[in-house]
Amino acid sequence: MLHANAVLTPRQRLRLARLVVEENWPKSRAAEFFGVAWKTADRWAERYRSLGKAGMVDRSSRPRTSPGKTDPATTKRIVSLRLRKRWGAVRLAAETGVAPSTAGAVLRRCGMNRLSRLERREQVVVRYEREAPGDLLHADVKKLGNIPAGGGWRFLGQQAGKANRHHDGGRARNRYRNPLMGHGFIHVVLDDHSRTAYAEICEDETGPTAAAVLHQAVAWFAARGVTARRVLTDNGGCYRSRDWATACAELSITAKRTRPYRPQTNGKVERFNRTMTSEWAFAQLFTSEADRRAAFPAWLHAYNHHRPHTGIGGHPPISRLTNLPGQYI
Numbered sequence: 001m002l003h004a005n006a007v008l009t010p011r012q013r014l015r016l017a018r019l020v021v022e023e024n025w026p027k028s029r030a031a032e033f034f035g036v037a038w039k040t041a042d043r044w045a046e047r048y049r050s051l052g053k054a055g056m057v058d059r060s061s062r063p064r065t066s067p068g069k070t071d072p073a074t075t076k077r078i079v080s081l082r083l084r085k086r087w088g089a090v091r092l093a094a095e096t097g098v099a100p101s102t103a104g105a106v107l108r109r110c111g112m113n114r115l116s117r118l119e120r121r122e123q124v125v126v127r128y129e130r131e132a133p134g135d136l137l138h139a140d141v142k143k144l145g146n147i148p149a150g151g152g153w154r155f156l157g158q159q160a161g162k163a164n165r166h167h168d169g170g171r172a173r174n175r176y177r178n179p180l181m182g183h184g185f186i187h188v189v190l191d192d193h194s195r196t197a198y199a200e201i202c203e204d205e206t207g208p209t210a211a212a213v214l215h216q217a218v219a220w221f222a223a224r225g226v227t228a229r230r231v232l233t234d235n236g237g238c239y240r241s242r243d244w245a246t247a248c249a250e251l252s253i254t255a256k257r258t259r260p261y262r263p264q265t266n267g268k269v270e271r272f273n274r275t276m277t278s279e280w281a282f283a284q285l286f287t288s289e290a291d292r293r294a295a296f297p298a299w300l301h302a303y304n305h306h307r308p309h310t311g312i313g314g315h316p317p318i319s320r321l322t323n324l325p326g327q328y329i
Contacts, residue, residue: 090103133221135192146184151287152165153165230253
């Protein structure tokens with residue numbers, strides 16, 4: 001690998017060597033032309049004569065022999081004691097008759113200088129799926145910044161996006177003196193078994209809004225033959241509110257929350273959010289927030305009815321809700 005201040009790349013070395021060897025340039029002239037020392041030009045020319053083009057790459061700086069290197073038997077014993085006894089470099093040195101720095105160097109070379117690397121265990125990925133639709137719903141809120149008229153910075157660049165934001169924004173400013181465009185809050189309720197999703201774009205993420213979305217989501221699933229029994233959420237404020245608890249009680253749904261700082265537990269809806277942002281929110285240039293929101297229902301329908309889902313064998317989510325009228329429209 002070339003260092004940051006290298007004057008000659010392998011390609012430039014080849015040019016220099018060919019000028020000297022094939023075109024009979026004086027080495028001093030070639031060195032002056034490429035801005036290097038005469039000795040450097042001489043070295044690459046001689047390598048080209050003996051090795052050709054293959055000689056233009058860097059050679060390893062590792063010495064051919066290392067007389068002071070710890071012998072294999074001692075290295076093996078240090079490694080064995082480290083694995084069995086978990087001893088440090090000082091104790092290993094006293095046991096094997098080498099210096100502590102030598103024992104430490106052996107451990108670093110073998111990747112065993114940290115005990116944490118010896119405690120690695122295979123992590124068993126626990127995947128679960130409810131047996132029937134409605135056994136578990138996942139709920140979450142995805143917050144997205146609104147798009148200014150003319151388009152945002154993701155497609156137009158920082159300068160044009162900032163100009164559109166200043167032109168379309170109001171008087172309210174953030175700490176960077178940029179106009180506040182507001183946010184859209186996509187409330188998502190996703191069925192664990194089928195991955196079928198119900199979603200609404202709202203103006204806030206308060207308890208009453210989340211409760212209203214849950215009522216509408218349960219009715220939407222009921223129209224498709226799915227009876228909701230349990231709902232899993234994170235620990236957001238809207239899901240800890242009294243309105244959410246009341247809505248779950250009215251719908252006879254058991255409310256569960258994930259352990260704090262463990263979004264993996266609600267991973268199915270988190271993955272839906274990622275798909276939603278990449279395939280809808282940031283998939284193309286929208287010149288206004290209204291245009292982006294207008295495109296959302298069509299994308300959600302395509303997700304539920306047509307898009308293959310790898311988690312269920314490459315079939316669309318709606319295929320797991322059987323005997324539905326218009327299921328494959």
